[in-house]
Amino acid sequence: MTQDELRELKRARTDYPVHDLIANRWSPRAFSDRVPDRTVLASLFEAARWAPSSYNEQPWRFIVGVKGEGDTHERIVECLADVNRTWAPRAPVLMIAATRMYFSFNDRPNRHAFHDVGLCLGNLILQATSLGLHVHLMAGFDPERARTRFLIPAQFEPVVAGAIGYLGDPDQLPGPLRQKELAPRERRPLSEIVYSGEWGMALF
Numbered sequence: 140m141t142q143d144e145l146r147e148l149k150r151a152r153t154d155y156p157v158h159d160l161i162a163n164r165w166s167p168r169a170f171s172d173r174v175p176d177r178t179v180l181a182s183l184f185e186a187a188r189w190a191p192s193s194y195n196e197q198p199w200r201f202i203v204g205v206k207g208e209g210d211t212h213e214r215i216v217e218c219l220a221d222v223n224r225t226w227a228p229r230a231p232v233l234m235i236a237a238t239r240m241y242f243s244f245n246d247r248p249n250r251h252a253f254h255d256v257g258l259c260l261g262n263l264i265l266q267a268t269s270l271g272l273h274v275h276l277m278a279g280f281d282p283e284r285a286r287t288r289f290l291i292p293a294q295f296e297p298v299v300a301g302a303i304g305y306l307g308d309p310d311q312l313p314g315p316l317r318q319k320e321l322a323p324r325e326r327r328p329l330s331e332i333v334y335s336g337e338w339g340m341a342l343f
């Protein structure tokens with residue numbers, strides 16, 4: 140299968156029109172070895188930086204490892220769950236996103252700290268898509284290992300790891316993962332997730 144055929148297969152089959160950036164985003168496990176340019180990488184985090192956040196706290200922080208530059212990439216790999224270690228180390232860029240759990244202006248708990256880091260990752264992912272890159276987020280990592288390896292302060296919570304890079308060849312993946320890579324993407328219908336009037340009454 141060519142990369143164009145793979146992109147077509149993975150493109151969201153939407154019931155209503157959406158922006159190409161949204162339809163074309165997906166989470167691959169096969170990445171190529173090509174390392175994104177420094178300025179391209181910076182654009183992703185610039186996009187993240189301009190996300191909205193509760194009280195403009197901007198609770199997000201990132202640890203980023205670029206393959207071949209120092210040992211951060213390797214040390215992030217050491218924090219990944221086994222299931223993700225089968226494919227993610229190949230990605231040229233790995234990251235861990237953390238969020239500040241308390242507002243910096245009054246030290247009260249920030250109930251939206253996880254929400255806001257997710258929102259900012261949404262920006263990052265769409266910016267990546269616009270530049271021909273893919274991002275695959277991973278809950279499968281050890282937050283406490285990340286905390287000790289990278290000296291993450293107590294008021295921050297490591298939230299999610301991520302692999303960033305250009306699309307690779309699905310044939311590089313072990314069998315079951317290759318099958319997932321070549322499967323069309325699925326979503327719940329709008330009728331199951333958007334209600335009006337009362338809970339469970341579909342708007343669309």
Ligand SMILES: Cc1cc2nc3c(=O)[nH]c(=O)nc-3n(C[C@H](O)[C@H](O)[C@H](O)COP(=O)(O)O)c2cc1C
Binds near residue numbers: 165275278280
């Ligand atoms: C917070 C979060 C955690 C995830 N954790 C993992 C993970 O540990 N391993 C993995 O292979 N995929 C992980 N994923 C990817 C999801 O499985 C994927 O986004 C979902 O199946 C939808 O596929 P799509 O992104 O290609 O549309 C995670 C995604 C998110 C947003």
